[in-house]
Amino acid sequence: MKKIKKVVFPVAGLGTRFLPTTKASPKEMLPIVDKPLIQYAAEEAVASGIKELIFIIGRTKNVIMDHFDSAPELENELIAKNKKNLLKLVQKIVPKNIDCFFVRQNKPSGLGHAIHCAKNIVNNEPFAVILADDLIMSQKPCLKQLMDIHYEKESTVLALEKIKKSESNKYGIVEYHSKNKDLYRIKSIVEKPSPNTAKSNLAVVGRYIFTPEIFTKIEKVKPGNGKEIQITDAIADLMKNQSIHGHIFEGKRFDCGSKLGYLQATIEYALEHDELSRKFRNYLKKLKI
Ligand code: UTP
Numbered sequence: 254m255k256k257i258k259k260v261v262f263p264v265a266g267l268g269t270r271f272l273p274t275t276k277a278s279p280k281e282m283l284p285i286v287d288k289p290l291i292q293y294a295a296e297e298a299v300a301s302g303i304k305e306l307i308f309i310i311g312r313t314k315n316v317i318m319d320h321f322d323s324a325p326e327l328e329n330e331l332i333a334k335n336k337k338n339l340l341k342l343v344q345k346i347v348p349k350n351i352d353c354f355f356v357r358q359n360k361p362s363g364l365g366h367a368i369h370c371a372k373n374i375v376n377n378e379p380f381a382v383i384l385a386d387d388l389i390m391s392q393k394p395c396l397k398q399l400m401d402i403h404y405e406k407e408s409t410v411l412a413l414e415k416i417k418k419s420e421s422n423k424y425g426i427v428e429y430h431s432k433n434k435d436l437y438r439i440k441s442i443v444e445k446p447s448p449n450t451a452k453s454n455l456a457v458v459g460r461y462i463f464t465p466e467i468f469t470k471i472e473k474v475k476p477g478n479g480k481e482i483q484i485t486d487a488i489a490d491l492m493k494n495q496s497i498h499g500h501i502f503e504g505k506r507f508d509c510g511s512k513l514g515y516l517q518a519t520i521e522y523a524l525e526h527d528e529l530s531r532k533f534r535n536y537l538k539k540l541k542i
Contacts, residue, residue: 254407257400257462258305259374260298260381263367264291265311265358268386270510279314280510281385285522286529290509291317292346294385299351301397303381306347307354307374309367321346321353363481368463369471377465379403384459388518390525391504395460398502402436403462406498409491412460413437413499414506418448424456425485427499435501439492444477444485455499457485458506467491 268275274283281291295306310317324343331340347353356370368382381396389395399410416424422445429437441452461484470487477483491497507521508514523533 254404255378256302257379257381257403258303259307259371259378260303260305260383260396261307261309261368261371261375262291262294262383262385263309263358263364264314264317264385265309265361265367266364267311267361268510271512271515275313277313279317281314282316282320283509283515285388285509285515285518286526289320290388291320291385293388294383295321295347297389297394297396298381298383299348301381301394301400303396304350305352305354305374307356307371309356309358309370311358311361318355361481363476363483365471365474365482365484365487368484369468369482372468375465375468379462379464382459382461382463386508386510387459388507388509389460389502389504390507390521391502393503395502395504399460399462399500402498402500406496407464408495409464409467409488409497410462411439411457411488411497411499413455413501414458415454415501416456418451418454421446421448421451421454421456424458425488426451426453427455427457428452429455429499435503437499437501439497439499442485442489442492444483455501457499460502464491464495466495 264279264281268280271280282289285293298306308317328340328343354374358367358370383396395412399412402410425442425444426446427439428441430440431438467487470490471482473490474482474486488497507518509518523529
């Protein structure tokens with residue numbers, strides 16, 4: 254069986270929920286304490302055994318390319334000032350055995366379209382997708398949890414989370430044939446159904462393992478609302494030929510594309526942060542809220 258070596262990060266969306274910040278800056282560069290969201294995503298992929306990082310960027314996203322490139326002037330300055338820890342911090346953003354690729358999505362035409370931009374780099378192999386604005390805190394990296402299921406089932410695998418049914422209109426919602434503990438065999442998927450038509454409270458969140466057949470399915474999708482090519486429609490079509498599994502991952506997800514989720518992540522990551530944890534906890538205790 255083919256090992257999964259490649260991950261796609263679609264980071265070309267407009268991030269309208271975070272305007273005006275995202276007018277000229279990528280939402281994926283928003284920091285959670287001291288690291289941008291996209292770096293957390295890259296670290297999760299590398300910790301899961303991924304070797305190639307493929308970024309689908311857009312017009313205002315070149316700074317993501319700079320973040321994952323070397324910075325000789327900065328590094329020379331840190332060497333000259335003997336700031337070894339900071340130097341290490343900067344140099345380990347991309348570990349030595351990892352390759353980065355950048356592809357421009359010429360306009361934000363939907364998540365399905367963004368993923369399809371990676372077709373020629375991915376080739377005919379299973380691959381992973383991470384949406385960096387879904388930040389996941391877990392013992393075992395969420396992506397690795399899905400990869401292990403893929404190795405067992407050889408299928409497409411979706412990360413699932415149980416949501417409040419009233420929020421079904423924000424997610425792709427699945428219906429299932431059967432389940433075994435946290436693993437579901439998926440029967441159908443619908444993009445953003447209203448709470449009264451949603452078939453379950455199981456929502457697809459920002460981690461996927463795809464078989465390469467997804468690309469031909471994306472090619473057949475007709476643009477939906479707002480002329481976007483939805484990945485959900487391609488997954489629904491793929492289901493006609495292949496079995497698809499969903500897994501309720503172990504861990505806690507923060508929707509950092511929303512202001513509330515972003516603030517919650519900032520607080521929880523600060524409480525776990527080596528340097529800040531104690532002082533920040535004391536500060537929070539003093540707040541009269
Ligand atoms: P979102 O639905 O979060 O959209 O996209 P968005 O544009 O980023 O943010 P809002 O809703 O306007 O605030 C889900 C993921 O798909 C990527 C986004 O960057 C995000 O990671 N995406 C979306 C693309 O790469 N290209 C697109 O055309 C659309």
